[in-house]
Amino acid sequence: MLIPHPLLGPRDAQEFTYLGDARLLARPDGMAEGAEAAFYDYVYLRNNPAGVHRELWFHEHGDRSWLVVTRDTLTHDILGAELATDVVRRERPR
Amino acid sequence: MRVSKFSGFRLVREALRGHRGWTPLWRNPEPQPTYDIVIVGGGGHGLATAYYLAKVFGQTRIAVLEKGWLGSGNVGRNTTIIRSNYLLPGNQPFYEFSMKLWENLEQDLNFNAMVSQRGIINLIHSDAQRDAYRRRGNAMLLSGADARLLSREDLRDLVPFLNYDDARFPIRGGLMQPRAGTARHDGVAWGYARGADALGVDLVQNCEVTGFRTRDGRICGVETSRGPIDAGKVGIAVAGSSGRVMALAGLRLPIESHVLQAFVTEGLKPVIPGVLTFGAGHFYISQSDKGGLVFGGDIDGYNSYAQRGNLPVVEDVVESGMALMPMIGRARLLRSWGGVVDMSMDGSPIIDRTPVDGLYFNGGWCYGGFKATPASGYAFAHLIATGRPHASAAAYRLDRFARGHVIDERGAGAQPNLH
Ligand SMILES: Cc1cc2nc3c(=O)[nH]c(=O)nc-3n(C[C@H](O)[C@H](O)[C@H](O)COP(=O)(O)OP(=O)(O)OC[C@H]3O[C@@H](n4cnc5c(N)ncnc54)[C@H](O)[C@@H]3O)c2cc1C
Numbered sequence: 432m433l434i435p436h437p438l439l440g441p442r443d444a445q446e447f448t449y450l451g452d453a454r455l456l457a458r459p460d461g462m463a464e465g466a467e468a469a470f471y472d473y474v475y476l477r478n479n480p481a482g483v484h485r486e487l488w489f490h491e492h493g494d495r496s497w498l499v500v501t502r503d504t505l506t507h508d509i510l511g512a513e514l515a516t517d518v519v520r521r522e523r524p525r
Numbered sequence: 526m527r528v529s530k531f532s533g534f535r536l537v538r539e540a541l542r543g544h545r546g547w548t549p550l551w552r553n554p555e556p557q558p559t560y561d562i563v564i565v566g567g568g569g570h571g572l573a574t575a576y577y578l579a580k581v582f583g584q585t586r587i588a589v590l591e592k593g594w595l596g597s598g599n600v601g602r603n604t605t606i607i608r609s610n611y612l613l614p615g616n617q618p619f620y621e622f623s624m625k626l627w628e629n630l631e632q633d634l635n636f637n638a639m640v641s642q643r644g645i646i647n648l649i650h651s652d653a654q655r656d657a658y659r660r661r662g663n664a665m666l667l668s669g670a671d672a673r674l675l676s677r678e679d680l681r682d683l684v685p686f687l688n689y690d691d692a693r694f695p696i697r698g699g700l701m702q703p704r705a706g707t708a709r710h711d712g713v714a715w716g717y718a719r720g721a722d723a724l725g726v727d728l729v730q731n732c733e734v735t736g737f738r739t740r741d742g743r744i745c746g747v748e749t750s751r752g753p754i755d756a757g758k759v760g761i762a763v764a765g766s767s768g769r770v771m772a773l774a775g776l777r778l779p780i781e782s783h784v785l786q787a788f789v790t791e792g793l794k795p796v797i798p799g800v801l802t803f804g805a806g807h808f809y810i811s812q813s814d815k816g817g818l819v820f821g822g823d824i825d826g827y828n829s830y831a832q833r834g835n836l837p838v839v840e841d842v843v844e845s846g847m848a849l850m851p852m853i854g855r856a857r858l859l860r861s862w863g864g865v866v867d868m869s870m871d872g873s874p875i876i877d878r879t880p881v882d883g884l885y886f887n888g889g890w891c892y893g894g895f896k897a898t899p900a901s902g903y904a905f906a907h908l909i910a911t912g913r914p915h916a917s918a919a920a921y922r923l924d925r926f927a928r929g930h931v932i933d934e935r936g937a938g939a940q941p942n943l944h
Contacts, residue, residue, distance in 0.1 A: 432835060445837045449827045449942060451781065474939050475779040475870045475926040479768030481830040504782070504828045507835070 434488060434500055435512050446492040452477055453485040453499045456519055481505055487515065530635055550715055551595075551722035556729045556751055560588045562909060563747055563756035565734045565770065566763035567591025569600035569710075569895065570887055572717035572728075573902020574760055574909070576634075579724035581903070582910035587726045588756075590749060592733035596714035599764050600895065602864035604787050604821045606800050606809065607896040608645050608705035609670045612661045615920030615932040616873060617668040622917040623900030624670065624704060630899060636716030639709035639814060644799035646675065646684070646699040648849075654804055658700040665702065675699040683798065687850050694805035694848065705800065707811050713898055737774045737884065744883035760885040760909050762901075765830070765865030767888035774881055778888070779870040779926045781941040783824045784863045785892045786834040788842065790856040792816030801849070808845035810853075818856055820846060824866065824892060826942040834863040866892050871931035872944030876904050876914065877923040885909050886923065891944060 432444035459469035482505055488498045497515035502508065529535070529548065539546050562578060564571045567589045578584040591597075607627055609620035626633075627640055649655045655674075662672035676698050677689065689696045722728055729751070736748035737759070746755040763770045765782050797812040810820035822842035825834045839861065846853050869875065869889030874897065876887050887905045890897060904918035914921070920932055926939075937943035 444827075444835075451828070451940070451942075471927045472777075476777040477768070477779070477781050478772075478777060479781050479828065481769050481782075484828055486828065502827075504830050507829065507831055 432507055432509060434498065434509060436490065436493070436498065437512060437514055437517075438496070439494060442490070442493060444488070446490060447488040447498075448491045450487040450489060453487050453515075453518070454478075455487060456499075456515060457523075483510065531637070550719040551728055554727045554729065556588060556590070556732060556749070556754055557727065559586075559755040560727070561586040561757045562588075562760065563754060563758070564589045564760045564762060565747065566598070566761065566766075567595040567718070567728060567730065568598040568762065568764055569596075569714050569717065569898035570764070570890075570901045570905065571760075571762035572714055572721055573898050574762060574887070574905040575726045575728075576717045576721040576724070577903045577906035578910060579721060579726055582906050584906075584910055585725065587721075588754070589721065589726060589728050590732045590734055590747070590754070591728070591730050592750070594730050595718050595728060596711055599864045599866065600714045600898070601711050602787065602862060603710055603895040604809065604811070604819050605707040605710045605813075605895065606645065606705070606811065607640070607708050608702055608800070609668070609896070610645065610647065610661065610665055610672065610700070610702045610705065611934060612664050613932050613934055616934065617664055617670070619900055619904070619917040619921075620896065621665075621668045621670045622903075623897050626899030626903065627708065628704070630713075630716070634716040634720045636712065636719060637709075638712040638716050640706070641708070641814070642704050642706040643811075644701055644703045645705035645802065646680070646701045646799060647802045648687075648696050648804040649698040649700065650694045650696060650805045652697075655698060662700050671702055671704050673701045673703065675701050684801065686796070686852050687801075688848065691848060707800065707813075710895060713895075717898075717902070734770065735773070737881070739881060742882055744881055758883045758885065758909055760887065760905060762887040762905065764867050764888060764890060764894065767867045767886075771879075771886065774879070774884060776879060776881075779939075780889050781828055781868050782830055782865050783826065783868045783942060784829040784831060784834045785821065785824045785866045786838055786842070786861055786863045787819065787821045788839075788861045789813070789817040789819050789859050790853070791859050793818065793856060796852075803845055803849045806845035806848065808842060808849060810846065810850075817859065818853060824868070824942060825863075830865050832863050832865055866890070868941035868944060870926060870939040870941060871933040872935055872937065873932035874901070874921055875923050876901065876908060876918045876921040878908070879923065
């Protein structure tokens with residue numbers, strides 16, 4: 432699999448380590464009401480879709496950036512990649 | 526239905542009559558509109574569950590619904606290793622129960638599943654690893670299983686061909702379970718299928734479950750590609766498809782689906798006496814009765830439903846093999862394939878009720894559920910028939926993650942690709 436790194440161009444997936452569902456970016460607030468249930472969901476439960484999946488890959492043997500890669504779990508086709516920091520800025524404006 | 530028994534005598538008789546007297550191993554029935562119990566998934570676990578429901582727990586009107594053909598999933602894709610060499614109290618007694626069922630399986634089913642107790646050896650490469658394996662061996666003995674700590678000299682007698690003096694990972698000994706071994710994976714599926722069919726279970730193939738029907742929070746049937754079927758109770762045993770199927774009931778699971786690859790070489794004369802596992806990388810190997818070296822290693826490590834893996838893991842597995850026993854570099858690889866495995870968040874399985882009344886779930890077997898087939902079927906049948914977990918599987922609860930009672934053999938945390 433080749434991952435289209437937004438800064439470095441296409442890179443071999445072997446340069447990366449895989450963490451999992453990109454929902455892990457949205458860490459719940461540990462002080463909020465219902466934090467225990469929210470953390471159970473965050474740590475353990477997964478949508479695990481057959482099809483398009485947004486997921487976190489770490490460019491460990493590269494520029495050490497985190498990417499959000501969109502990939503089809505049925506075909507392994509990679510549909511896109513963004514810097515995780517960009518995704519966080521866009522989805523959680525401060 | 527009349528089932529004709531297999532025996533040596535019958536084999537000779539059929540051989541003399543040109544093998545014209547053999548009949549199909551099971552019927553191929555149309556689905557009935559209603560069953561007491563519907564099992565979804567005709568892999569090893571689903572078939573074993575149906576068999577024990579009928580045989581041990583006296584249940585009737587049972588169907589197994591399989592979307593493809595019986596045994597088309599992981600039960601026919603695995604590397605056939607059976608063992609009970611776990612460490613943790615929630616796991617080891619269950620796997621030992623499974624091993625005891627394996628030991629009597631062929632007599633029970635009157636079917637040759639080629640169960641071969643040729644032993645497994647986990648290799649030791651450091652002092653710390655020896656301590657860890659000594660502890661594991663003691664845990665195995667406490668559960669009633671067998672375990673032997675082997676010195677380097679013991680090993681040299683048993684498996685002289687290993688790379689003992691590798692500079693980075695010298696081999697210092699091993700933990701052996703003599704009663705472990707291999708079984709013919711398809712044979713296990715076929716044996717359970719034939720046994721269940723003979724007890725009146727309908728094995729319905731090409732029948733995909735596409736939805737669940739509930740009434741007042743209780744299950745009352747399933748939607749299938751061959752029409753709706755009413756059911757009093759429904760048990761799910763769909764391995765790699767667990768997430769997809771349980772999503773139909775609105776449930777999210779502590780499971781990710783990943784791909785695991787396996788490899789087989791051309792047939793060779795007997796060279797490997799039992800099952801060997803490399804303690805410094807993830808690599809395991811045995812030799813099939815046909816002579817092929819059957820081996821595997823890590824899962825690919827990313828979510829996948831593709832039933833095929835990628836080349837980096839092929840390279841990694843083969844490198845581990847070469848590090849362990851350089852002689853396999855002379856063998857030619859014949860085939861490799863992949864299967865979708867249901868990796869749970871702690872590396873251990875789930876056999877439990879679900880929040881939907883009458884809907885039961887069996888899954889999260891990771892890369893190691895073949896050895897569990899008999900006990901998983903037995904424990905799942907016990908749960909479905911009696912409503913209570915079987916003693917051996919009492920720790921495999923769905924809510925253990927929320928309660929903090931995970932069963933994490935690797936100590937890797939909630940990271941499925943590290944288990
Ligand atoms: C390459 C590989 C090597 C392995 N090696 C070992 C090993 O050495 N030792 C070991 O103990 N374990 C091993 N395993 C793991 C083991 O094979 C599995 O854990 C076990 O087979 C899973 O249970 P099963 O047999 O019931 O699964 P499966 O055979 O996968 O059965 C599940 C069935 O459910 C069906 N299904 C799915 N969705 C639906 C639906 N909607 N409706 C109807 N039917 C459906 C599927 O078609 C499938 O037939 C290995 C797995 C793989 C992939």
